[in-house]
Amino acid sequence: MAPMLSPWTWPKPAKTPAFKSLRQRVLVVEDELIIGELAAEALTDAGYEVFTAASAEEAAIILRDMSVDILFTDIDLGGQDGFELAQTALSLQPFLSLVFTSGRSRIYHGRCASVGVPFLVKPYRLTELVETVQRASTARSKQ
Template sequence: MSKHVLVVDDEPNIVLSLEFLLEQAGFTVTTTDNGEDALAAAREQRPDVVLLDIMLPGTDGYEICQTLRDDPELAEVPVIMLTARGREIDREKGISLGADDYIVKPFSTSEVVERVRRIAGEGG
């Protein structure tokens, strides 16, 4: 059974490329473009990994990460933050809120796929 990845980003080109590459790598992918839908999808589908943008309409990625960590049923779901915020203080904030990894945009899509594989426990 393939691992399930929830991609949360409001940039359609990023979502399309990540969805395509992750599916090619054998993952099942669900996408959302805002925080409220991301939380609903996470609760409904229990993904194996969440790829999470920080700057989203409505609820930002930091708040989503914190909400996931506070939910006993989702607290263990790995979160990889994808963001244009590359300052060390932003990275530290993401990690302190419970993100398992932090990738700065622009990023190599193949690197993202490899990190998802590693975090999902599929080697690499």
């Protein structure tokens, strides 16, 4: 006699393939996990599809596997820094927009401004983050 399966043990139906989102995709790279999660939540609430990474190396793996529109990265990540990550990202996805952040504003602000890349000084307000990413997204769509 065959065992009777309860509804809780039935195999789950196959999922239908997910359609690519029409929302802008943002990769948030932040080694301070709480800050990264808060940034990701704010951007998700603003309507972006958000992915997170805690290191440049983890972000590079994501960038090899998935197309993103905007890279929002801390510069001081430990290991590879945000500038090295940006070079890798642009070699993989040349039309990617960049936004940098750091608590060391005096060192990095001028460097970012000289190449026309948005820079957010830490600590930043989440509204500033969303506005900066929106500007980067708008600039990207005009390319």
